Amino acid sequence: NAGVTQTPKFQVLKTGQSMTLQCAQDMNHNSMYWYRQDPGMGLRLIYYSASEGTTDKGEVPNGYNVSRLNKREFSLRLESAAPSQTSVYFCASSGRANSPLHFGNGTRLTVT
């Protein structure tokens, strides 16, 4: 049982380049989330998806887009990367209404 799988683990981009972070969960969870973690800022919610076919903005959505491809997969896209997007990105999923988050192992992204 893999849980939440994120790819890639590391990525270096130049300013202006684009990329997609992939996330898949095999726990049949309805809700999925993308967070970024920066020192002293905690985890900040970028986007979330309460169910297949729906997405909603979180606290810091600017510069990002998401796709809930199906129930398993929730991708995060940076169309034109900026140095301010250098961060560690975590995908997470949650099942029933009162269940906690299950996290992936994170993607460390550096934008130069």
Place this chain on the structure above:
Amino acid sequence: AQSVSQHNHHVILSEAASLELGCNYSYGGTVNLFWYVQYPGQHLQLLLKYFSGDPLVKGIKGFEAEFIKSKFSFNLRKPSVQWSDTAEYFCAVKGGDKIIFGKGTRLHILP
């Protein structure tokens, strides 16, 4: 809009000292509350959660938290910390389907 505030950014304690980390939230409806811990180089792990019922919840590793609705608080406690509790601690609030985190408290335990 919901928000979470953790008052202590960095806490240093000696082993066997008692711990209390503050967490306050704002949200207009029913909330679910969580504390997570992040050890260096790892992702977040759930310490404990509150959904309903007894406002005093017990979690793993001897941690507990008390939900005080009138104060919008969910403080984390441990009677006697160990060196292995050195980590960063995050309070989180779930309102509807949205889950947001506080900025975290970095806890350093002196041996």
